[in-house]
Amino acid sequence: MSKVNVLLIVFVLLQLTQLSSASAKNLTAQKGDYRFLVAGGLRVPELLNYTRFMVSLRLRTATKYFGDNHYCAGVIISYRWIVSSAQCLVYITKLPRRPRTIIAVIGTMNRIRRSPTTRLMAVDRVVVNLNFTLYGTNDIGLIRLMSPLVLNARVQIMALPTEPPPYGSRCIVLGWGRLYNNGPYAAMISQVDLLLYSEEQCQKAHPRYTPGDLCAGDKDKYDHDPCSGDSGGPLICNDKLVAVVSWTLGCGQLDVPSLYTDLYHNREWIKAAMEGQCSLSVLIEFKILMIIYLVFCYLL
Template sequence: MSRILVAICLVLGVSCSLADPLYRNDEVQVPKLDGRIVGGKDTTILQYPYQISMRLRGNHRCGGSVVATNIIVSAAHCVNTLTTVANLTIVAGSTQIWAVEPKQQELAVREFIIHPNYRTLNNDYDAAILVLDGDFEFNDSIQPIKFATERPEHDTEVVVTGWGTTTEGGSISNILQEVFVNVVENDECKKAYSIMLTSRMLCAAVTGGGKDACQGDSGGPLVLNNELLGIVSWGTGCARDGKPGVYCSVPNVRDWLEQKIEELSVVGQIDFL
């Protein structure tokens, strides 16, 4: 997860670890690396065939979204601490993370590209492209998702999915979870996060809390009308009243995503079959 500037931590009188990607300090507004689905319900990969599990040495690390046969979009903070792609793989086509399913496919990551403006201080521009070593064969369990082009109005219902923990500080879910939340306009969200929030971020929550994305869901999709609207990024705690989940706004980074993907396509690294 992204970290607040050390100076801010010192002013607040707290200790901020910069090493552990699963670190989260719930007493201050330190962005969390891995989100989780809280207050959701079981679903299947057939309903969300773009959803993937990013794994490091076989262990679930983050979520992400299929956008082409060999390209994944996820959060920059899911990979920015990695020095190599060794043992980093993407699993698609599976509802469960602790079982091998008939249509499941797994590919190694060849390289990852982090948004050049990504800031670890507050997870601004929290987007990354992962290029795979090979191509997924599309079927009803593995399909690409398109990028959203516009931010929706306040209170629009959206859906977020993932295998993250189902309670704050709990264990990750074996079964893919879905939860419906509502977009919170940035002016309102700033009441919770003040200077941490930027125009490249998008917030979502429900009144009274109880539904959110958190640990294990980072990098995963926030979706509206079957288009990728957001990338699970950070927040304070999980599903807390008055503390919306924060997402990288895809409409605000779409130009970079499309330009970089086009560049990779020109040199033959991306396949849009």
């Protein structure tokens, strides 16, 4: 057996070890005070109430201070489930993260300060749409909390959409992401007002557009956009949750709106994932790894 084949076998075994140790945890489903803070965004007092629906997703431990491990956002959709973008919930291999590597922080407006309502919640399940793993589409994922939430004035559930997106509406995006491209992360949550593009406009703006993608932007204020750290956060139109931030391609770039994942389009997948209809996911990932290995062996 060649050295290359040995290395490939080791790689596959390491991946399978990761999968097997997390098999019961990680599942992949198939089916006024105004201040510039989101890039180009504002802090608007009356909109801060939306923070009661939001989650700061963080790596397991902070390095220097509370909140410096924030990397994505999410939205509370039930007592135990949080919706986010798939890219926030996977490793570089696009396989789901181990639940113990993620902490969900709820009940806080300030990313770097604890408040009496701040809670750090452990995660016991990570679910990622299989289409994202295989094709990079359907950028949506769910995490299940180890224990149910206790609702209060700062922690609330936001209902999933029951109708298609209201194209042409003005919407808002909230997050703790970078204030501008390559800039620092926001401490207090910030928001930006954007126009929800039509499907035709979105397809023209993004050649890689696929069904289930949404675009939002502001041609007159191109520096208004979600940025790094905002992925997984909510796009809210007419006081209703419509989508989560997917790819922050804009981040202040001219004529390049960011992409969002349409939650109404993915409503059946969300329902199936929350009902636990994902028991074969680890076997599917095993097959994917074996196919990759066999292809490499054949080519060599």
